[in-house]
Amino acid sequence: MRRSLASSPIPWLLALLSLFPFATLAERLIQSSSLNLCQENSQFSATLFNVAFTPDNKTVTVDIEGVSSISGNVTLKLDLIVYGYNALQETIDPCTDADGQLMGLCPMNTGTPNFPFNLPLSDDVISKIPGIAFTIPDLDAVARVLILSKNTGEQLACVEAPLSNGQSVYQKAVGWVTAVIAGLGLLASAITNGLGHSNTAAHVAANAMSLFGYFQAQALIGMTAVTLPPIVQSWTQNFQWSMGIIRIGFLQNMATWYQRATGGTPSTILSNLANASVQIQKRSLDVVSGLLTKRGVFPRTNAGATNAQTTTNVIVYGIKRVGFRSKIEPTNIFLTGYAFFVIFVLLVIACVVAFKYITEALVKAGKMKSDKFQEFRNGWLTVLKGIMFRIILIGFPQMVVLCFWELTVRDSAAEVVLAIFTIVTMIAILGWAAFKVIRIAQRSIQMHKNPAYILYSDPVSLNKWGFLYVQFKATAYYFIVPVLGYLLVKGMFVALGQGSGAVQAVAFILIEAILLVGVCILRPYMDKKTNSFNIAIAAIQFLSSVFLLIFSDVFNQPGIVTGVVGVIFFVVNVIFAFVLLIMVLVSSCYALFSKNPDTRYQPMRDDRGSFIKSQTQLNTELDALGATARGEGKGAYGKPRAGIDDDDDSYSSSSAGMRQKEANSDVYSAPVQQSDSYYQTTHTNTSSPAPYHNAPYGQNRTGSIRSEQSRGPTASPWQRGAGYDH
Template identity: 20%
Template sequence: MRRRAPPVCRAARIGLWWLLFFLCAGFSVDAASIDVKNRTLYSQNTAYCSVPGPVLISALDLKYDGNQQEFSFSLEVSSLESKANLDVSLTLYIYGENFVGMDLDLCTIMGGALCPIPSYNFTGSGTVAVPPSFASKVPTIAFNVPDIEALAVLNLTEQDTKQQMGCAQLSLSNSRTVQLPEITWSTGALAIAATATAAAATAWTDSLSALQWRVVDIVATMQSVAWVSMLTNIAPRVVHAFSLCLAWAVGLVAIEPVQTSILKTREATGSTDVDLMFAGLMEAQYSRLANYYPSEMLNMDKSAKLGTLDGLPQFDHVLSPRTLYAPNTGAGGEMDPGSPRANVVWALPMEPFSQAGAFFYLEAIPLSPYSAFLTVAVSWLLVLAVLLACGLLLVPVCVWWYGAPCPAAMRHGFDAWLRPMLLRALECASPPITTFALFQFVHSNGWVSHFGAALLCAALAAIWATVGLQQWQQVRRHGPRTLYYKNTSPYRADSAAIHYGSPSHPYRPRYWWFWAVMLLCAFLRACFVAIPQKHDYGLRQSLGLLIVDVLLLGVLIACRPACDKKGNMVMIVLTCFRLAAWILCLVLTTKVNIWGIPRAVLGIVLLAVLALAILYIFFVFVWDVSTALLSPRQRWSKRYADAETEPLCDAPGDTTLQAARDEGASRAETTP
């Protein structure tokens, strides 16, 4: 008579059914909620683009209504001159292309209240009708594509002398974005579900189910989205916004008390890189780079009306991130002059790509780039702490199941469940920890950060070297098949499959070492992402990453190292998705010289590739869950049932337990 599975395993099966239901329900998207008729542009960020002149702009917000063909504005200005009559020149850049130029006499608006400009602090708002010739030049893509790259430049010129009195740049948004909390929560739910099913499958089956290691594939796929955005390209904003939703996958979680503690620690230990730009200033710098850099190629017959940056003084100021995509507007989208506004920031001159890549990505979270490693380290240490806490919570379960404290059962639970889960967590944590450790070594200072990076990297290297050495010794003495449950009873205390075989279980015995190849590829990617920063290194980074995955794809096709056909297919398809992403990153480098609307289209394609990779691994995960629930091969193993005929805990005074164990182990090994 077939022995039934223990209650913990039946509960795991029921939990998997409910998990499958909630995942399918949670990933549904309501596309009908998208408003396709909104033709509005809002100012998202305002900054000086030249040395402030006699006219000081304290705050400026702008809204363009494409349906009504009018500008609404709200401003706060002051002037050092009492008799200055000004003209305003507006230039609109979209994806670097100079689409629109319009001149306006300030004496013709607000009933002449701005003519001459008041010599005191002046706050006002108004609406300006836009000529049809202007409105017709604004492309439809500016209203429909999420996370557009649009920049409006306003030059103030004195009417009589034609002297420049001020210059301001406004980053524009159409209120559409892919940086949605739904994406963050749904991908986070997928990772949590994969972790839960890995824990259940590890306790339920004897390494037959791919659910045990699928969490590694899921997290690695999400991490690749962040690596794409950290390359020193002028990344399409839509890709950048999407990647911010997955910053948690690499451990970049902005917990304010943790960040405050990290910053104070760095300040107290010699870091000289704590004075950083955040939010408005960083947005202004990158918006300028994303529009003026390509404008040199797109607008050869037009000159960007950007004032000189020479002599701009350094000022201390407080910057806070703009959290709304349609700021300073009422419920109906109208301008709200009384709402709090962020001050106009000072856009300091700097090297064009010094704040691109990882710097722009990290500060957009917002996190200090130089605190990134400690943030990632703390996040992954918390993950390991949660796993250890779960292991401790299982101790009462073991006591209840066996009726008394059982050191042997607890030791077996650690070897068979907790150790594999910890190794999988380390496999997920190794790429981000290595990446930001290298970033810390190359681009930051402070002995605490460097010491922590060196210590954690040494610990990771020691752990993986120990696992590899133990496996190599086992393979040399007894053959690679002893690393797998099919040839080693899961209830033997000396089982190599339990102690250190879990990293090899996704692969065939012939390629038991392939987990080391995957870690090596992750290390090479970390080198290409983290080290070349602060300059236009996008071509080198993309090419290096492409070569790594081309070589990996060749090895996967030639060797087919996975334990089954589905495993090989999943590894090959995920590698192909990464190859497509690196090729698109290569095309988006400045050396290829693709700008304007074609570049926006390539950004959408890159976003689709990254999203499809996550969608693909989600469906693979759903298939794995379904297979584990329905396939007879994934159910409670006969070998487990046989082994359970002998108690795991020693009964008081029992002297025959070891012989019974040996007999049960022999039956388990000879079972076909």
């Protein structure tokens, strides 16, 4: 029975895609260069297949070379399936072909048939194909041919050709734009922080990190073993750069050499397409289980194959699918991602060191004011440590997936050892950093009834460990622990669950639901806008996991539902990604080019700004006198700070020592009291935001602590602010 696609709701949904600028002015064309098996024990397979339909000349051009074990008269049944909808059904008898184009199949003979032909189509058939099918990206359509015995009606073979119109949402420009904007956000936060605008830096960094996390979440969906519609595969492929899946020719050669040198056997799928029919998974693994090879299963692309007897069917899915689409051998995927992570770390170190010496040279040459980036220049090693920790956090999802996956594929013994060492080290580093943050915050609560006091008053701790807590409000310092657990568990399901897409889909929906509920209830981020930003991301990720569950076919829904949901997935995420990119781009540009970007953001309710010391704020003689009275040097990091990584790594933890010092230094008591009086007056002025303390980084707040102790713990001004009523 013939059914018209025009009468279905699909064209109206697909019409929305025409609003996106993917279509070109090229000739209208539908083509395929892949002929895949859709039946076990099929008696016909193709080694070369090319089909092209051009509606302008109303002709289908076909070129087939294959292997046939069929003998006798046959009937061909053609189905055109578009987005799961059976748009066209035709039954063809080669023996009654009026144009004689298929007479070579009457009867069909065993051997290696080779029959190119042109098949004219009538206007009636062409009218059933909607015009939008020639312009929408990643057309989800397949032409399926069943070969039936004319005498018995037995199905002898089933082959299908995925169709393409040459348009795709997978564009290198998309990857470059998203990477540049995310990188610009991190760069802008670093520069503004160096200029003393810590509030702006914290907001821009938090949004840039959340944006990068969203990109990685999209990439992880593409890495699952779930059968994804073509448009979803292509969309998620745009973000595989965030997981280090980037092809560079010489890097692939190095990875292959390293694997051979360490006892591994590199795969040769990409270099042996002449003898391998590679198919990107479009059906459940159960259907194609008879076609799976040891390394998995990769769409056949034509490379002049002529020897049909040596052709191997390979199907790729999950991590191997994104590697194949990036033209990376399966055995090189781990080393490719690992190498890019190492390159990124080295590049950042080089940039920080270069920036340090460039700024020093500019100051000495009189080209830049001496107070510019002074805090960075005095304590650049500590800043560099904090940057390295942040990079480890950024690369954590990537390395969790690649390292655990390497343990399942075992490309070589050396790579397995490298994966184990890397993931254990990263988990240990981030775990230790989270433990340090919690211990510092708990000590601050114990001594000052406020976690923000030590977390933000100690510049060394702030620069070294702040990457874990500055994006959260002070009372939610602990939230980095569930975030790290979320990334670890999600990455492990992607890496270790490659054999079951349904398990991955169910795990994703549970993990994303827990995260969404957590951020909605706790609202752990620094302010209302940042909470809204991250809640929106969590909501979209949960919605995407629901779509992923539908793609896994656990509901056994009709194919048309899967096709429609795939289109909706793309539309929702492309709009959301565009909004996020614009927001981060605007905030980054404002931070870089505004004279006072802090005016765009309200002071934090946890009073962190009152605790952050900035050398650039040292602008009163009274503060300078107080610093001199306390015996503090010029440099923020000028004197060694013993125990910064031990239990006494906060200034307030040495309060007893400072009290003893004050008792032995009566000569300085008067200036210190003046400084205390000045600070108390300015801090208790509720008509304006609390000012930054004007002592340089790395200097003790003796006066403030002593006056606080004189008032007693219940009268401490640091207990004010949201969430500090203990």
